[in-house]
Amino acid sequence: MKKLLLLTIIALLVLTVFSGCALFIRTGFVEGYIIDATTGSGLPNVTIGVQGERRYSAVSDFLGFFSLEAPIGTQVIIFEFPGYDLEPVTVLVVDGGTTILQDGEILASPALSPGQYRFVLIWGEQPYDLDSHMVTPSAEHIYFGNQTGTGLYLDVDDTSSYGPETITITDVATGTYGYYVHNYSGSPEITTSEAIVKVYDATGLLRTINIPTSGTGLYWNVATLSGLTLTVYNTIEASEPY
16 A cells, blocks of 8 residues: 555656646747738738647737747748738747747738739848839730739839839730849849749749849849749849840
8 A cells, every 4th residue: 555655656746747847848939020922011910830839829910020939949830811821931949039030031922813923022131122023925014113014913012122022913814924133223233132032823832933142133034934834044134134
């Protein structure tokens, strides 16, 4: 009887120790803004969590800002909002610290219908002003000076760093679309911009294209779209590609 009582006490002590350890998991914070790719504004009421960890969650505020507590180490942060495509972001969470995600790093793209495409440009602090350009099969030129064409339009024109700049094709015509980026600021070199173009279709994120870190010129020739075929060029050029 005494032996059984002793074993019970030991078991309870072990359970208490492990339960206590579970309560003191080391954590840090992840913060950032969730940006609507078609407006450039913050998106509120997005649910944020840690992949595989149900106990950690947050909701973005009216500015799209969130602060999420998460276990330390490499974590995959997930985002959910009805009617939008949001890609997970992998971050390193530091013990007691705060990991801040760069402006424009978390994009919310409204879901597209079959046959529709969206090109979203984001970049770093400098050059301040990069511009999205698209030339259509009928030679329409869509950019900040001509924001609406036949079956496509420029959603957002950003002139003060980070982006997004967004062109959405709602009705794809027969032929080839050419998409490129112009360094409107002129300097520093566009290769230093850390620019990224994300291409979406009805399935969500179709392709992520990072700007080359070498080359000379004001123009980044990103890709063409012909029917269902996206062809990536990803070259820096001295003159307008299309």
